[in-house]
Amino acid sequence: MDGTILVADDDRTIRTVLTQALTRAGCKVHATSSLMTLMRWVEEGKGDLVISDVMMPDGNGLETLPKITEMRPGLPVIVISAQNTIMTAIQATEADAYDYLPKPFDLPDLMKRAARALDQKRRSPAPRREASPASEQEDLPLVGRTPSMQALYRLVARVMNTDLSVLITGESGTGKSLIARAIHDFSDRRTLPFVTVSAADLDGADGPASILARARGGSILFDEVGDFDDDAQGRIVRMLDTLGDSAPRIMATSQKDLMGRMEAGGFRQDLFYRLGGVAIAVPSLRERVDDIPLLAQHFLARAERDGGPVRRFANDALDLVRAYSWPGNVRQLENCIRRLTVTANVEEITKAEVETVLGNQPAIEPLMGGGEGDKLSASVAKHLRRYFDLHGGVLPPRGLYPRILKEVETPLIEIALEATGGNQARCAELLGINRNTLRKKITDLDIRVTRRRKLM
Numbered sequence: 001m002d003g004t005i006l007v008a009d010d011d012r013t014i015r016t017v018l019t020q021a022l023t024r025a026g027c028k029v030h031a032t033s034s035l036m037t038l039m040r041w042v043e044e045g046k047g048d049l050v051i052s053d054v055m056m057p058d059g060n061g062l063e064t065l066p067k068i069t070e071m072r073p074g075l076p077v078i079v080i081s082a083q084n085t086i087m088t089a090i091q092a093t094e095a096d097a098y099d100y101l102p103k104p105f106d107l108p109d110l111m112k113r114a115a116r117a118l119d120q121k122r123r124s125p126a127p128r129r130e131a132s133p134a135s136e137q138e139d140l141p142l143v144g145r146t147p148s149m150q151a152l153y154r155l156v157a158r159v160m161n162t163d164l165s166v167l168i169t170g171e172s173g174t175g176k177s178l179i180a181r182a183i184h185d186f187s188d189r190r191t192l193p194f195v196t197v198s199a200a201d202l203d204g205a206d207g208p209a210s211i212l213a214r215a216r217g218g219s220i221l222f223d224e225v226g227d228f229d230d231d232a233q234g235r236i237v238r239m240l241d242t243l244g245d246s247a248p249r250i251m252a253t254s255q256k257d258l259m260g261r262m263e264a265g266g267f268r269q270d271l272f273y274r275l276g277g278v279a280i281a282v283p284s285l286r287e288r289v290d291d292i293p294l295l296a297q298h299f300l301a302r303a304e305r306d307g308g309p310v311r312r313f314a315n316d317a318l319d320l321v322r323a324y325s326w327p328g329n330v331r332q333l334e335n336c337i338r339r340l341t342v343t344a345n346v347e348e349i350t351k352a353e354v355e356t357v358l359g360n361q362p363a364i365e366p367l368m369g370g371g372e373g374d375k376l377s378a379s380v381a382k383h384l385r386r387y388f389d390l391h392g393g394v395l396p397p398r399g400l401y402p403r404i405l406k407e408v409e410t411p412l413i414e415i416a417l418e419a420t421g422g423n424q425a426r427c428a429e430l431l432g433i434n435r436n437t438l439r440k441k442i443t444d445l446d447i448r449v450t451r452r453r454k455l456m
Helices: 012-024 035-043 061-071 086-094 107-123 147-159 176-185 207-215 230-241 258-263 269-275 289-305 315-323 329-343 351-359 376-389 400-419 424-431 435-444
Strands: 004-008 028-032 049-053 077-081 099-102 166-169 194-197 219-222 249-254 278-281
Touching: 004 012, 004 035, 012 028, 012 107, 028 035, 035 049, 035 061, 049 061, 049 107, 061 077, 077 107, 099 107, 099 147, 147 176, 147 278, 166 176, 176 194, 176 219, 176 249, 194 207, 207 219, 207 230, 230 269, 249 269, 258 269, 289 315, 289 329, 315 351, 329 351, 400 424, 400 435, 424 435
Parallel strands: 004 028, 004 049, 049 077, 077 099, 166 249, 166 278, 194 219, 219 249
Antiparallel strands: none
16 A cells, blocks of 8 residues: 555544554655645645544544545545544535544454545546435435434444345334435445335245346345245245345345244244344434424424425424324324425414324324234333324323323233133132132122133
């Protein structure tokens, strides 16, 4: 490796480590802790490659990238950042950075990337990357400042340029496929195809071969793989077993609990472990409530950019949006905001207008872990969530606790009585309660007791 490399980082240790490693590799190195000095070197024509931190004492490294491109077209820039967020990776790519690495970085990996950048510069100027198809789609945004989303960004940044398979799980509407697309679009494979595969694509003798031919070493996403039947799962396993050195990146999404399905015999164990090299769990919107106002403002701004009217939320209206459970997650929130931008009478969206829109929302149930194998608590939670959602963001009438207990107790006692043939002593023993307590509940709940043949 040969060439002159400009290193800009306010961390003296990092400057020292990079200088020593790059010098040993045969490069000349100029290191500085100042963006002003870096830009002077670039303007003077020095350097074949720039390695720059983002947050510097005298400015933001990302903001200097367009200036570097203007002054020195074709000069590759590798961005390193301790922020470790996928948004930083996106910003770096949009600013035409050659590559992005989160701190702490792997030194041998950085050296390989630096060597590739120098080799590319010798052959031809670095081409500007055209916008990916995903950037033109109205997908769910990767917006969020909560710890759960920041942890997700850091994980995505770490796995972005590895060859590990990725399994992305989460409820419907959380943006699983968008995360898969982001992993592809901001990785070393971004110039190669991104192929989304359904179960139907695997049909036929040539199905798997056709998928691999379309991918050409890019990325393959098995979307909602938990819905694939046994035959399709088997075809995936056999396809993965044939992959060679230039294999595509394998990713999958699922809103179902694949481990639970696997333990119940509904999902192949060999496929589960092949897909789960890295597991990324996308939090539901109710698990990151503090992101809801940020997302709402994002959707209002997007609607305005698309030619819609200017809209803003009244404080109590935004509080109501924040308090809603959003069973349909970010997708449901986006649809509601779109409707509000059209139906609101004036610029400020009122609480009453929000109540009207939320009151007309269908009872969308989260499907994560759905299926016959659900625990009772999960099923009860779904019904309770739907009960709250049907009130459109307004609290149900008072006295909820005894009403819910009655809804659970009545069928429990009725079924227990039926199972014991109406024998109250046996039923009380089965339930683990006192016989007098059972009699009182039968009276209070108006349960009809009939003697019949025992079911068990």
